[in-house]
Amino acid sequence: MAAPALAGPGEKAAQTGAAQTATTPAGNGRKAALLIVGHRGASGYRPEHTLASYELAARMGADYMEPDLVITKDGVLVCRHEPEIGGTTDVASRPEFADRKxxxxxxxxxxxxxxxHDFTLPELKTLRATERIPAIRQQNTLYDGRFEVPTFQEVLDLRKRLSKELDRELGVFPETKHPTYFKNLGLALEGPLVRTLRRNGLDRRGAKVFVQSFEATNLRELADRYRIQVPLVFLTGASGGPFNDPRSYADYLTPAGLRELNDYVSGLGPEKGQIIPRKADGTLGTPTSLVRDAHRAGLKVIPYTFRAENSFLPAELRVGADPSAYGKAIDEQVTFLRTGIDGLFTDNPDVGVLARTLV
Structure with missing residues (x-):
């Protein structure tokens, strides 16, 4: 699947920050350009951020695997949703690590x-992954204790192997988690991330790599100090703002803010409610102007997170009263894809791949 035409920071500099009007391809061309990102792998079916989850995402047709990156005491990038691992590993049941809490x-x-960051990599490798939301995804608890915490390098090795096996190039969409927090500990994420990409020949124009962060200052540093060549994506929330940043997400998403982001960022990853907010009764409301505004500023839009369970769906697309039961997830994704977004993050890549064919 071809990647969308996102420029890396080097190309952004050449464009001198000029806003570019994006056009949405029509018909089959538009479908081919839509990206399906396996959010933490296929985390609707396997415990998130495990090699099993990433592999399943690829086999289901995801274009990109999305690892969240944190770091160990000895400076190794590993894949976890948060640096706190009590809810995603069996560490709480390990008496030898009780004093680490x-x-x-x-x-x-x-x-x-x-x-x-209180564990070396060898220590972390003795732990096993567990399902993060077992009350909703009880079926995933079948795999508790089966899988290790993978390193970022192991994900890249998996990407390389599966690309050959599946005869299509798989992408990787890493997110730097809490980069300011780690920098203040003397364990900055930026250097290890860039070195790992370069060691694997992936920090280059045309590589199927995006780097994302909720912190604009982190992305600016990757562009300006590290001269990273792959496209950067700014993640945004429906409220608040980046940590230790005087600006809110809302300020960044004004037309002027979007034009400024275009200097070093190629895309946005907004919370999906920023594309179509929900009304007071929990049903989908009217789409905002964010997709149009971002495209006018030369930015692609890939929102998060699409999930199949009723508890995550708008009210009109839920089926039955069980919050863990699947609702009309395909309908939700089709509805969002028709707003002109450029792809989506989903815990259920097979649903995303099918929804893409229906746009």
């Missing part, structure tokens, strides 16, 4: 648990 201030919030 502690409270830290993570982006201004006190959080108690076990932290990747």
């Amino acid at each position: 502690r409270t830290v201030v993570l982006d201004g919030v006190s959080v108690t648990g076990w932290w990747t």
Whole structure:
């Protein structure tokens, strides 16, 4: 599947930040350009951020695998949703690590648990992954204790192997998690990320790689200091703003803010409610102007996160009263794809691949 035409920061500099009017391809061309990103792998079917989850996403047809990156005490990038691993591994049941439990201030919030930066990689490799939301995804608990916490390098090795086996180039869409927090610990994520990409020949124009972050300053540093060549994607929330940043996400998403982002960012990853908000009764409302505004600023739009269970769906697309049961997830994704977005993050890549054919 061809990647959308997103420019890396080097090309952004050559464009001197000029806003470019994007056009949406029609018909089969548009379908081919839509990206299906396996959110933390195929995390609707396997515990997230495991090699099993990433592999299943690829076999279901995802164009990209999405690993969240945190770091160990000895400076190795590993794939976890958060640096706190009490809810995604069996560490709480390991008496040898009971004394590692502690409270830290993570982006201004006190959080108690076990932290990747308190473990060396060999120690972390003794742990096993568990389902993060077992109340909703009980079927995933079948795999608790089966899989290791993978390194970023292991994900890239898997990508290379599966690309050959499936005869199509798979992409990788890493996210830097809490980069300011880790930098303040002396464990900055930027250098290890760029070095890993370059060691694998992936920091180059045309590589099927995007790097994403909720922190604009992190992306600016990757562009300006590290001269990263792959496209950068700014993730946004429906409220608040990046940590330790005086600007809100809403400010970044004004027409002027989007034009400024175009200097170093090639795409947006908004929370899906920023594309189609929900009304007071939980049903889908009227689409906002964000897709149009972003395209006018020369930015692609790939929202998150699409899931199949009723608890994550708008009210009119739920089926039955069981929050864990599947609702009309295909309908939701088709509805969003028809707004002109350029792809989506989904825990159920097979649903995304099917929805893409129906646009």
